[in-house]
Amino acid sequence: MVFVAVFSDRAWQFWQRWHIVLVSVFGISALTYWSILQGQDQNWDLRNYHYSAVYRLLNNRLLWDIAPSQIQSWFNPFPYIPYYIAIRSLPPIVSGSLMAIVAGINIVLVYALTLSLFKGSLTPLKSVTAIAATLIGATAPMFLSEVGTTFIDNVMSLFIVGAGLILIRMYRNPDGSGDVVRAGWAGLLLGIAFGFKQTVAVFIAGLVLATVVTCLLSRRSPVRPVLGLFVGGLVGTALSVGWWSYFLFTTYGNPLFPFYNKIFQSPYFPLTNFIDVNFLPKSFMAAVGYPIQWALGNSFVSCEMFFRDFRFVMLYALLAVGAVFLLRPVRAVEPTKSMPGLLDRNACVFLFVFFVFSYVAWISMFAIHRYLVPLEILTGAFSVMLLAVSVRNRTAFIIVVAILTPALVLTTIPASWGRSSFGRSWFDVRGVDSINKPDTLYVVVEGGGAPLGYVIPFFGKTSRFVRIAGNMMLTPGVGLGASAKDVIDNHKGPIRSLQVKEQMIPEDLKHLRIFGLEPSATDCGTITTKFDVLQSCQLERVSPPAPGGSASVVP
Incomplete structure (x- = not known):
């Protein structure tokens, strides 16, 4: 032999x-x-819910935020706890x-x-x-x-x-x-x-x-x-x-x-x-x-x-x-x-x-x-x-x-889910402090489904996130859409949008107006991360449009 x-x-x-x-x-x-x-992992699911789901679980935010990671917001977060601890520590x-x-x-x-x-x-x-x-x-x-x-x-x-x-x-x-x-x-x-x-x-x-x-x-x-x-x-x-x-x-x-x-x-x-x-x-x-x-x-x-x-x-x-x-x-x-x-x-x-x-x-x-x-x-x-x-x-x-x-x-040629060079920070989120104020409500309106959940832990604990568009579209008065509309209507602090910079399309604007909101043309800020350049604009309240009509600003 x-x-x-x-x-x-x-x-x-x-x-x-x-x-x-x-x-x-x-x-x-x-x-x-x-x-x-x-190199360092930057897969879509990590940016969407792997990290933020555990943060929300450990910080009593499961009912505070609404659909922040789209339909994946309700996946079991427990298997991702070790990953969250490792990334954070x-x-x-x-x-x-x-x-x-x-x-x-x-x-x-x-x-x-x-x-x-x-x-x-x-x-x-x-x-x-x-x-x-x-x-x-x-x-x-x-x-x-x-x-x-x-x-x-x-x-x-x-x-x-x-x-x-x-x-x-x-x-x-x-x-x-x-x-x-x-x-x-x-x-x-x-x-x-x-x-x-x-x-x-x-x-x-x-x-x-x-x-x-x-x-x-x-x-x-x-x-x-x-x-x-x-x-x-x-x-x-x-x-x-x-x-x-x-x-x-x-x-x-x-x-x-x-x-x-x-x-x-x-x-x-x-x-x-x-x-x-x-x-x-x-x-x-x-x-x-x-x-x-x-x-x-x-x-x-x-x-x-x-x-x-x-x-x-x-x-x-x-x-x-x-x-x-x-x-x-x-x-x-x-x-x-x-x-x-x-x-x-x-x-x-x-x-x-x-x-x-x-x-x-x-x-x-x-x-x-x-x-x-x-x-x-x-x-x-x-x-x-x-x-x-x-x-x-x-x-x-x-x-x-x-x-x-x-x-x-x-x-064999393996697949690639996105990698980047290793650095000091996994996400390297910057610019949040320049736009974030206590008790701010962020309405995520990224209809293209971009994963943005990973930035949530970098905002203050009093900040709140409601995602109305993505792979789970919400409609006012229907299911979670009714809950989202109620949160938006009764919020007393600032309301801002959150989306990938320069990716808000007409359908996104229309969806915002359905929820009685419209972005300000002047008060916008930029957040940079290792993966994305995000934009957040002040949102003004408007009257939701009637079928076939247009929205009007609420004084």
Whole structure:
């Protein structure tokens, strides 16, 4: 074996003892270094709600401001608390590095899960295969693009992959004792993930289905594992989103506000089930073609940003052969010297069912590429599993892995959500003091949907923000629009607009007038940040226009 020569006896003993630690240290260090080279995160969601949502939560502003971050104002803020503390307390390069380190924990989970696909003790072949699989997953374009950012998709993957690892290893106990406890811990992780981000439901469903199928194929009762998943999931969900759902329900009458409002019928939002369908495939053939589009660089079918990725189109070439082996009836044991003979059948069936079902569910419900991160980082593990089935000779397997791994890594172009150079301040907001006065009401009228929530913490605590335009347009007298109109009409202090400089369009002016406001032509000030140049103008009260009429100034 070629790899045996690489390790002396002493080196191999050292590797056997410390391989998890070594993979973790080298992998996390590499990702952190890469993130530092990319620069400071400035993604749209960070500027819209990641930062301001936590500020509003911790400063009792949840009902003080109205829709300051548009429809995202009601996303669960709890998973972003660590990011808020890091940004607020540490130099940008340090806080960004900490974000990268957290994302890097995925590396050790993927490495451990890949090893779990094989039977027996650690060998050089298994180690190198797991490293290759981890490298393929860790350089996936969406995962890599989010390293060192405030996106939590690569945090959700920690819970999903971690739960999957627990469930896969559960099958190593042949008599099923302890299944409830192990599945309960996995369910706890999944419940926490679901509470933080409900879009992970497709992966939770995939893990539950994989658990049931693997139990049945191994002639094992799925009742206890499913019970453990259910109970653990309830506890995890209650811990991560229980208080937030209670707050939304008692305030707006909808525990998922503003989503699924056709079901809960909150008077504060239209009776619709808001769903982002921008990236959903228009047909079955279009869905089948998505991986081909990603390989060609036409990433805009599932993402706002450009990227290129050959991983999923490569899986097409391996799936058919892999399915024949993994789901065929049990027969004679594979020769131990063949690659299939090294595989743990239960672990491979589990990963196969989870991966395929979750992908189909994802592309059917969302097709938003950021949500695919938990599968992206497992593409390497899934690939080597299918390769081990397809390329039965060990030498041939090693050669294919040695070619495939650098080919996938080097042809990948990760997405970019916006980066800037590190400095002393994450946001570098200036000019607020020159325009801000106590008890000022700021009406955000950026109809184009520009993310402005991040500047809220830099104004005084008595300042108040009402956003009437963006991806959630408010109308006086209707739902939250009525609340906004009431705040505007009864405000006793100064009222000012807030928008990106020179981007107030006629539709924005018209929307202001509907709320009885009009900007002053003389009293305007500028606020600069690391990302934007903002403008704030004094607003005068006017009589709202009658249909077809014009507004008049209120004396």
